[in-house]
Amino acid sequence: DIQMTQSPSSLSASVGDRVTITCQASQDISIHLNWYQQKPGKAPKLLIYDASNLEAGVPSRFSGSGSGTDFTFTISSLQPEDISTYYCQQSDDFPFTFGPGTKVEIK
């Protein structure tokens, strides 16, 4: 199975800050990497697919980049409603695996 790691596991930032999360795959997954947002007590929501494509209806402050084994997820200006746990997920190879998550809090 492809192992996914994320860093940091949690972070605290101020409203308006730029927030960056990294995700690393244990092998080359091309651009086949998706990002999800999960608010407490809710189902995850697809934000970014194929590393950098914004899902319809998702605010443009969210973005993604990367290819191969290293990926980055960015919130350009953190908003209070962005408090969530963010997961990366690879779709390159079966079984499809998720990273352990990054919890984002407001300072």
Add this chain to the structure above:
Amino acid sequence: QLQLQESGPGLVKPSETLSLTCTVSGGSISSDAYYWGWIRQPPGKGLEWIGNIYYTGSTLNNPSLKSRVTISADTPKNHFSLKLSSVTAADTAVYYCARHRYRITTLRGVKRLYYFDYWGQGTLVTVSS
């Protein structure tokens, strides 16, 4: 608006079979554009993909669950189901059903890429005697 809703017992005894159904409204599981599947999340932990099904009945399951998983679909009723046999406490989790949007890429050989774009609200299943 597409909606998915999980239903089933919230408590299952060890060694028994967990059975859940996902009812889809606002869309058809007979569409050839989507797969339909299950993902679970143990309390306070991360996400694990369980498997999916296509309207033709073709399934794909996570090998980590070995042969304990059965996913089936009832197209007239527009719902699909999950059965997980021989459960233990480790199967205690919130179970989500999700639509699997897909596309086929030929970038590195032919493969199908999935995106979990609509989710149910999730249902907690506890395995306990």
